Amino acid sequence: MSLKDAIKKFTDGIVDLSNLEVTTYTGKLEQLVDATTGQLKWDECKPSNGKLVLVAATLIRPNLNTVNFRAGDAEQSDLKALLELHTAAVESARNGRMALLKMFAGHLAPRIGAGD
C-alpha cells in the first residue's frame, strides 16, 4: 500500500462524521495459524471471516451518545482485561478522530473565513 493509499484509508473516516464504531473480538490461535509455517495469518484476521467472536462493541454517535454491547458469555476472569482493552481502543478512536479534526480545522478555518 502506498503512503497516499495509507493516508486515504486513515483519513477516510473523518469524511463520515456520522458514527464511530469500535469492536473487540477474540479468536483461537489454531484457527488462524498457518500449519506449515507456524505464522499467524494476519490477513485472515478479519471480523468477517466467521472465526472470531465478538466480545464488546461501542457505537459513538455524532452527538456523542454512546451505545455499548458486551458479550455475556466471555469468561469472567478474562473479561476485565478484555474490557479494559476495549475501553482503551474506544479512547484511542476518539483521540484519533479529534486529532484529525484539529489538523483539518486549522487548514479549513482561514478558507471559511475568507469565504465569508
Next chain:
Amino acid sequence: MASDEVLTDPFLALAELGGHLRRARAALPPLLRERAQASDDDDEQGPLSRVLDVAQAAVASLQGFAGLRRSFAGGAAIELARSANKVSVVLLGSPRPDDITAFIGELARSDQRLQDATALLGLLLGLCASWLTAGFAPPIVLKTLAERGPQILELGAALCSEAGGSD
C-alpha cells in the same frame, strides 16, 4: 490536478503533502545559490533541508497510525486496526493481563505521537496551501519556511522523542 481542488479538499491536500514538500525542496536551490553569491553565506540550505526532512518524516509517520500489532510469548497476539470510521481489536490466543496492559500503554503512546504528528501536519497543510497559492515562487517558499522552520523543528523533535520513548 487543479491547485484549487487541493486548496479546498483537505484530504487531498494531505495526500499531496509529500509531493508539495518535494516541489518546495526543488524550488529552493537556485534562489539559495543566488543569495549565497551575493552574501558569501552558503549556510542557508542546510537548515532549510533539515526542516523539509522533518516535514517529510512527519508525512511518512502518518502511515504508522493505521494500526498496532503485537505478538506475545506463547503465540498470543493483539491487533488494533483503524479503517475509515471503524476501529477493530482482535485478540488471538490468550494474552496475559500484563500483555494487555503493555499493549494499552503502547496504544496510549501511539495516540500521543498521533497528536504530535497531526499538530505538525496541520502546520504543513497551511504552509503548502500558501505555496500553492503563490505557485511555489521560491522567495515565498524560502520566506515561509524560514519563518515556520523553528516551529516545525520543535514539533518534529516532540514527535521523534515520543517515537524514541516507545522503543
